[in-house]
Amino acid sequence: MAQVSASALAVPHSRIRELAELAIRMDESTPDPNDKVLKLYFGESNLPTPEYIKRAAQKAMQDGYTYYTSNAGLLSTRRMIQRYYEDRHQVALDPESEIVVTTSGVQALNVAIRCVLDPGDEAIVLTPAWPNQSANVSMSNALPREVPHVLCGGRFNIDFTALEAALSSRTRLLIYTSPSNPLGWTATVEEQKQLLDFARRHDLWLLADEVYERLYYVPAKLGTPAPSILKLATRDDAVIAVQSFSKSYCMTGWRVGWLTARKDLAARATMLNEFIISHAPSFSQRAGESALEWGENTLRQMLAEFKINRDFCLAALRKMKRVTVPEPEGAFYLFPRIQGMTDSFGFCKQLLLDTKVGLAPGVAFGAGGEGYVRICYASERSILEKAMQRLSDFLAG
Numbered sequence: 001m002a003q004v005s006a007s008a009l010a011v012p013h014s015r016i017r018e019l020a021e022l023a024i025r026m027d028e029s030t031p032d033p034n035d036k037v038l039k040l041y042f043g044e045s046n047l048p049t050p051e052y053i054k055r056a057a058q059k060a061m062q063d064g065y066t067y068y069t070s071n072a073g074l075l076s077t078r079r080m081i082q083r084y085y086e087d088r089h090q091v092a093l094d095p096e097s098e099i100v101v102t103t104s105g106v107q108a109l110n111v112a113i114r115c116v117l118d119p120g121d122e123a124i125v126l127t128p129a130w131p132n133q134s135a136n137v138s139m140s141n142a143l144p145r146e147v148p149h150v151l152c153g154g155r156f157n158i159d160f161t162a163l164e165a166a167l168s169s170r171t172r173l174l175i176y177t178s179p180s181n182p183l184g185w186t187a188t189v190e191e192q193k194q195l196l197d198f199a200r201r202h203d204l205w206l207l208a209d210e211v212y213e214r215l216y217y218v219p220a221k222l223g224t225p226a227p228s229i230l231k232l233a234t235r236d237d238a239v240i241a242v243q244s245f246s247k248s249y250c251m252t253g254w255r256v257g258w259l260t261a262r263k264d265l266a267a268r269a270t271m272l273n274e275f276i277i278s279h280a281p282s283f284s285q286r287a288g289e290s291a292l293e294w295g296e297n298t299l300r301q302m303l304a305e306f307k308i309n310r311d312f313c314l315a316a317l318r319k320m321k322r323v324t325v326p327e328p329e330g331a332f333y334l335f336p337r338i339q340g341m342t343d344s345f346g347f348c349k350q351l352l353l354d355t356k357v358g359l360a361p362g363v364a365f366g367a368g369g370e371g372y373v374r375i376c377y378a379s380e381r382s383i384l385e386k387a388m389q390r391l392s393d394f395l396a397g
């Protein structure tokens with residue numbers, strides 16, 4: 001009998017999705033709208049896409065943006081991304097050769113990884129991390145080598161000794177996420193210098209997943225982006241930055257993102273795009289342009305709310321028994337450790353069944369994630385209040 005390939009079967013399923021499916025089934029059997037699961041397991045806010053972005057997409061359709069575009073995306077979109085980097089990071093990029101619009105952040109990851117790994121190669125992935133990074137390495141028939149961050153003095157750090165130890169003659173790529181999903185950890189400029197230096201010394205590609213760069217709470221002035229690797233790297237460095245409209249502009253369903261990379265990589269990614277997805281939806285690209293051009297005020301308001309939510313949940317968690325939680329610097333997640341808990345999937349399942357609070361199990365985020373749970377606080381305050389109370393009672397019970 002014809003079989004599904006071993007390499008396809010080797011890709012692990014998402015344990016967040018597994019839990020979400022259970023929550024969906026619970027909701028389907030509950031008619032009362034006030035008795036639904038409090039869903040804090042997914043990585044998206046429940047804010048709708050802002051109206052001006054929706055209007056931009058409608059106008060784009062009226063204006064005829066319903067046809068195929070270039071594999072690298074509309075030049076107007078790439079020019080807007082170029083402007084974004086000039087304005088926000090003082091980094092100059094060539095829209096014709098260093099920017100590729102993609103059909104989301106995850107597609108940017110997929111095509112970038114496909115461009116740098118051959119079957120049997122290895123990629124070091126800093127974890128706990130969004131599982132799609134390691135899964136995409138596996139889908140390229142390569143091997144992810146996960147190196148966990150270490151919690152030290154209340155902050156997650158990079159374990160450079162472990163990074164050195166993870167190297168082999170097949171290592172081609174190092175992937176990190178800053179700000180991190182699920183940690184909220186955000187690489188300092190010094191940490192980025194060390195990562196870049198490490199990649200240069202060992203002839204690796206360095207892939208920075210920067211999709212949360214606008215969700216950064218450290219600067220006094222909210223809206224200042226997290227430091228980007230593009231500011232430190234030269235355009236000749238083997239560096240790829242992956243980006244998305246999903247998180248900053250509440251556009252998860254629009255499937256549009258981008259990558260920036262050295263010219264040869266960007267050219268290959270553009271070319272491979274033809275065979276994967278061809279290009280991002282034309283009207284989504286136009287909507288993305290509008291988000292970059294007009295999105296700053298809405299973004300700052302959203303950030304201010306996220307920060308209040310973060311601080312509320314942080315304070316609530318720090319009062320709970322058995323919980324230790326570092327203060328996240330970015331993204332919209334908290335990643336508390338629960339003392340004595342060794343099966344985070346089992347814990348989250350029981351929490352869901354008993355209290356209808358849906359959290360993501362730490363084990364879903366790879367090495368170093370077990371013993372933790374992830375809470376997405378980009379939700380309404382009333383939901384967060386209920387969820388924190390129920391979690392507290394569950395832990396005390």
Ligand SMILES: Cc1ncc(COP(=O)(O)O)c(C=O)c1O
Pocket residue numbers: 043104105106107130177180181209211243244245246252256257
């Ligand atoms: C770290 C990280 N990278 C990339 C993405 C991809 O986002 P999208 O595919 O919606 O652009 C996500 C989404 O959760 C993420 O958490």
